[in-house]
Amino acid sequence: MTDLTVLATEEFRPEPDHNTPLLEVSDLEVSFRSSTGVVPAVRGVNLTVYPGQSVAIVGESGSGKSTTAHAVIDLLPGTGRVTGGSIRFAGQELTTAGRRAMEHVRGRQIGLVPQDPMSNLNPVWRIGFQVREALAANGVAQGKAAKRRVAEVLESAGLPDAERRAHQFPHEFSGGMRQRALIGIGLAGDPRLLIADEPTSALDVTVQRRILDHLGTLARERHVALLFITHDLGLAAERAEHLVVMHRGRVVESGPARQILADPQHPYSQRLVASAPSLASARIQRARQRGEGSNDLLTAEEEETGGGKNIVVVEGLTKTFHLRGARPGLGKEITAVDDVSFSIPRGTTMALVGESGSGKSTVANIALNLLAPTSGHVRFEGTDLGTLTGRALFDFRRKVQPIFQNPYGSLDPVYSVYRIIEEPLRVHGIGNSASRAQRVSELLDMVSLPTSTMRRYPNELSGGQRQRVAIARALALEPALVVCDEAVSALDVLVQAQILGLLNDLQSQMGLTYLFITHDLAVVRQIADQVAVMENGRIVEQGTTDQIFQNPQVGYTKELLRSIPGASIEGEIARPEEGVVTLEEAEDE
Structure with missing residues (x-):
C-alpha cells in the first residue's frame, strides 16, 4: 500500500x-x-x-x-x-x-x-x-x-x-x-x-x-x-x-x-x-455624487423636455402561477408578485432587490412583456403593455432590451459572437452589412472585448466574457429602457466596475433608464437612484438609495444590509486623512 x-x-x-x-x-x-x-x-x-x-x-x-x-x-x-x-x-x-x-x-x-x-x-x-x-x-x-x-x-x-x-x-x-x-x-x-x-x-x-x-x-x-x-x-x-x-x-x-x-x-x-x-x-457613490451630482434631482431643462416624466409606471401588479400536480392541501396556486407598485423616472435607475423567490425576476419579465400579469398594469411611455400588438409590440421590443442573469443560457451556442450582436440590428432593419459590422466592433470595444471576439463562439468564452457579449447585444439598438436581471453577477470586480461605469456613462449620454434586478446591494449602492426591497412577492420598503442604506426601516432590509460581504470591514480600508478614495486615485498611486 x-x-x-x-x-x-x-x-x-x-x-x-x-x-x-x-x-x-x-x-x-x-x-x-x-x-x-x-x-x-x-x-x-x-x-x-x-x-x-x-x-x-x-x-x-x-x-x-x-x-x-x-x-x-x-x-x-x-x-x-x-x-x-x-x-x-x-x-x-x-x-x-x-x-x-x-x-x-x-x-x-x-x-x-x-x-x-x-x-x-x-x-x-x-x-x-x-x-x-x-x-x-x-x-x-x-x-x-x-x-x-x-x-x-x-x-x-x-x-x-x-x-x-x-x-x-x-x-x-x-x-x-x-x-x-x-x-x-x-x-x-x-x-x-x-x-x-x-x-x-x-x-x-x-x-x-x-x-x-x-x-x-x-x-x-x-x-x-x-x-x-x-x-x-x-x-x-x-x-x-x-x-x-x-x-x-x-x-x-x-x-x-x-x-x-x-x-x-x-x-x-x-x-x-x-x-x-x-x-x-x-466611497464610489459619494465620489460620484460629489463629481457629477446626484441623479435624484433633475435640472429645469430636463423638466421642460419631459426628462422627469416616469417612463415606466407599475400599478397594483399581481402574478399567480398554477401548480400542476400539487399535493392535496398545499393549494394549486402560488402568488409570485403581490400588489406591487412603483415608477421609474426617465434617465434614472430603479433597483429591485431581494432574495431568490422574492418575485423580482417575475416583475422584470412582466416589464419586458414576456409574462402577462394576473392583475394590475405596467405602462411604458404611457402605454399599457397589455394592449400592444403587431407593429406596436415590435417597436416596443426595440425600445426595451433585457440583459439576463445566466450567460450560459442566454446566448445561442450555434451563433458566432458577431451574429449574436448583429442579429437585433438585422431584425430591425438597421444599416447595411458594413455598417452593422462597424457597430458590432464598437459595441465589443464598449464592453472591453477585442474585435477578434466576433468570430468566436459562446463555448470559447468564459462566463464573464459571455455576459459582456449579452450586454453588447442589449445596447445594440440604443434602447430607452434596459432591464438588467443580475447583469453583472458573473463579472470579475474590475470588469464589473468598468461595466457599471459604462452603464452610468451611457445613461448620462443617451438618457437610458435601467430597471436593475439584483441581490448584490453593494452594486445597488453604486448604480441605483431608487431602491425597492422585495420579500415574498411584496415591496416592503422603497426609497432613494441613500434613504435605504442610511436609514432602513424594516428588519428584512436591515438583514440584507448586514449580510453584504465586507460591510463590516469597509472602515478598515478607508483613509482617514483623505476621507474618500476614488478608483482614479487608487489607479494613480
Whole structure:
C-alpha cells in the first residue's frame, strides 16, 4: 500500500499540527496545448494552506486562480498539464500520483465545490440520488444509512425542507439552491481541505452569509482548511485569514487578508481593492455624487423636455402561477408578485432587490412583456403593455432590451459572437452589412472585448466574457429602457466596475433608464437612484438609495444590509486623512 493510498483511507485522520502545512504548492507551472503551441496558464505559483486555515485566491478571469485549484486535485480541463513545480498534500506529492490514488484522495481528503451549478448537476438524476452517490463513493455511508444522511448533508448546506427537496430534480431548483446542493456534495466526504470555486456566486447575500458561517464553523470545529477561489474582495477580506492575489498566471501579492486590503502594495492589488463593489460602494457613490451630482434631482431643462416624466409606471401588479400536480392541501396556486407598485423616472435607475423567490425576476419579465400579469398594469411611455400588438409590440421590443442573469443560457451556442450582436440590428432593419459590422466592433470595444471576439463562439468564452457579449447585444439598438436581471453577477470586480461605469456613462449620454434586478446591494449602492426591497412577492420598503442604506426601516432590509460581504470591514480600508478614495486615485498611486 503506497503512502498516498494510506492517506486516502478513512482511518487516516491524524490530529492536525497547525505548524505543519496541509497543502504546499511550490513553483507550480501549468500549461495548455493549443493549435498555436503551448500556452502557459500558471507560472511559478507558491501557496501554503495550514490545517483549519482559510485562504482566498483572488483575481479576474484568466488570472489562473481556478487552474491552480484544479491542478491540486488533478482535474485540469482539456489539454491542461502540470509542467513544473510541486504539490504536496499532508506531506505526500500529488503531481506524481497515479490516477487511482488521486481518485481516493478526491472527496475523502480534498473536497471540491465547483463554480457553475447549471452544468455540475446531472439533470436526469434527483438531487438526493446525487448526494447518495457522493456518500457511497467516498465511503461515508451506503444503503439506508446513506439515504438518512442525505437530508443532513443538504440541511448542513443551508437547504430548507431538505427531505422533500432530495426528491426533486435540478431543474426544479433555483440557481442558489443548486449551488447549495453542490456545497453539500463537496462536504459529503468529510474532507480535510475544501476547495470552493466561487462557492456563493449564485447565492443571495443572506443565504451566502449562512453558508459561509457554516463553512467557517466547520473549519474551526473539524480543522477543515478552506481554499476559496473568488473575485469578491469583500468575501475574501471577511472570510479568509490569508489572501493570494493572482494576475496573468502569477502571484503578485500574498499575505494576511486585512493587511493587503488596508495597504495593497502591487498596482493590480490596488485596482482590485478600489474596484470591489462590496468594499468601495460607499466611497464610489459619494465620489460620484460629489463629481457629477446626484441623479435624484433633475435640472429645469430636463423638466421642460419631459426628462422627469416616469417612463415606466407599475400599478397594483399581481402574478399567480398554477401548480400542476400539487399535493392535496398545499393549494394549486402560488402568488409570485403581490400588489406591487412603483415608477421609474426617465434617465434614472430603479433597483429591485431581494432574495431568490422574492418575485423580482417575475416583475422584470412582466416589464419586458414576456409574462402577462394576473392583475394590475405596467405602462411604458404611457402605454399599457397589455394592449400592444403587431407593429406596436415590435417597436416596443426595440425600445426595451433585457440583459439576463445566466450567460450560459442566454446566448445561442450555434451563433458566432458577431451574429449574436448583429442579429437585433438585422431584425430591425438597421444599416447595411458594413455598417452593422462597424457597430458590432464598437459595441465589443464598449464592453472591453477585442474585435477578434466576433468570430468566436459562446463555448470559447468564459462566463464573464459571455455576459459582456449579452450586454453588447442589449445596447445594440440604443434602447430607452434596459432591464438588467443580475447583469453583472458573473463579472470579475474590475470588469464589473468598468461595466457599471459604462452603464452610468451611457445613461448620462443617451438618457437610458435601467430597471436593475439584483441581490448584490453593494452594486445597488453604486448604480441605483431608487431602491425597492422585495420579500415574498411584496415591496416592503422603497426609497432613494441613500434613504435605504442610511436609514432602513424594516428588519428584512436591515438583514440584507448586514449580510453584504465586507460591510463590516469597509472602515478598515478607508483613509482617514483623505476621507474618500476614488478608483482614479487608487489607479494613480
